[in-house]
Amino acid sequence: MALPFPMEKGLTLPQDFVHSLKIRSKYALFLAFVVIVFIFIEKENKIISRVSDKLKQIPQFETDANSTDPALLLSENASLLSLSELDSAFSQLQSRLYNFSLHLGLEPVMEAQGPEAASGKPSQQTGTGHRRHVLLMATTRTGSSFVGEFFNQQGNIFYLFEPLWHIERTVSFQQGGASAAASALVYRDVLKQLLLCDLYVLEPFISPPPEDHLTQFLFRRGSSRSLCEDPVCTPFVKKVFEKYHCRNRRCGPLNVTLAAEACRRKDHMALKAVRIRQLEFLQPLAEDPRLDLRVIQLVRDPRAVLASRMVAFAGKYESWKKWLAEGQDRLSEDEVQRLRGNCESIRLSAELGLQQPPWLRGRYMLVRYEDVARRPLQKAREMYGFAGIPFTPQVEEWIQKNTQAARDSSDVYSTQKNSSEQFEKWRFSMPFKLAQVVQAACGPAMRLFGYKLARDAASLTNRSISLLEERGTFWVT
């Protein structure tokens, strides 16, 4: 009896050949296949082109604040195809590619789809409690570095700072359309492996590539205490160019194996990411019993975020500055649409989270930066309570020290600020017409999060007018 050719071929491969293909080639292949996948889909199903067209339309539609179907990003007439539909098309292709790679005699490219994924062992449980995995989901300039420190400072948590930076760097997905959806799926799969302490998954994305699992180029290594303490901090021997080094001591290049071991030894894992756009994509992670995932979505007043981005990423906001300086020029519609699209994707994620679909129940918490800035200790305690991780004096001490610092910090990425003084600073330097543009583009998000619109220039700068509605811990008003 003839077995189907691909399986037979796959099963009779010489083992040493299979083993010679390492993780690196696995992800490189995966990426190559992502491209093939989309060619397949375009040709056969036309799904991607439909999605792609529709994704481009997101910002143009009136928002529907009552949208209740979590499977749909926007209401029917907003025309965005369900992401689950896309995801299922993607899984089918993954399965086809799995067969295809067996056919070619390659190690299957998709680990998550491979046979070993099903038999994954539960996380090793150490210490007192049950291992927790916390994802701090944010966007840039929302204070996520600061909030990330709440977890970084806790000795029994393994914390990673923006590991997905490497993926964004290596894989240049175009803005919008099918590529945006593809990148979200890659981010998700990498994220899952990282939460499981499979740090090797990053290696193919690190440039220059690590040798022997050693690298000096892990993005902002110094922002993870766990990567800078013994035994992950190996003795510093020779001076080499080190782009990202530890803050308080010199270490040898990062040994990824040692880091992964440390990750498994710690009681909990936390990770901060500003590159996850849609909460919906995380469903497979939330449903993975090995992870017992907790998602904390951090949001901030979009007016403050824009003001902060215009300083931190000045180059990207040239047209905004020109518009502000030369009154008559119209601000390009593209810029406004991009702003609206950003606000909408944050709002849609939050709305989904607050609806608490069964897969997210008890796993989602929405936090406003402004509340953290005004009551850092209280919010930190709440986040720890939500995560189910005991709050330690170590973290408390760090918060005390770093929220009452003198205002001499000129580093735009600094987390050390008198936070209760800082959080409203933008109001006094932001031109009212800029605030108006944000209010017009981000109205639905601002309403949801309790950011009040400023009526006029005077109320924007009037300290006795609060622009913040109070919200309870779990968003119960």
Ligand SMILES: *[C@@H]1O[C@H](CO)[C@@H](O)[C@H](O)[C@H]1NC(C)=O
């Ligand atoms: C949302 O639902 C409420 C009550 O069901 C309704 O009064 C309101 O008009 C709806 N809003 C939109 C934008 O459909």
Ligand SMILES: *[C@@H]1O[C@H](CO)[C@@H](O)[C@H](O)[C@H]1NC(C)=O
């Ligand atoms: C939605 O689209 C359908 C068909 O395209 C149309 O019949 C319906 O009136 C639209 N609904 C709204 C609220 O625009």
Ligand SMILES: *[C@@H]1O[C@H](CO)[C@@H](O)[C@H](O)[C@H]1NC(C)=O
């Ligand atoms: C892959 O191969 C398996 C086993 O032969 C088969 O059941 C499955 O349908 C194949 N998947 C695709 C998408 O061709």
Ligand SMILES: *[C@@H]1O[C@H](CO)[C@@H](O)[C@H](O)[C@H]1NC(C)=O
């Ligand atoms: C990295 O650490 C592992 C685990 O201790 C060790 O076996 C390996 O030799 C180290 N790699 C290098 C290049 O030192």
Ligand SMILES: *[C@@H]1O[C@H](CO)[C@@H](O)[C@H](O)[C@H]1NC(C)=O
């Ligand atoms: C921080 O700012 C608040 C509000 O302006 C002020 O009350 C407090 O004294 C400041 N703390 C320090 C240490 O400067």
Ligand SMILES: *[C@@H]1O[C@H](CO)[C@@H](O)[C@H](O)[C@H]1NC(C)=O
């Ligand atoms: C600020 O707002 C308060 C309350 O609305 C008002 O009484 C006060 O006159 C305003 N101050 C200025 C300088 O406009």
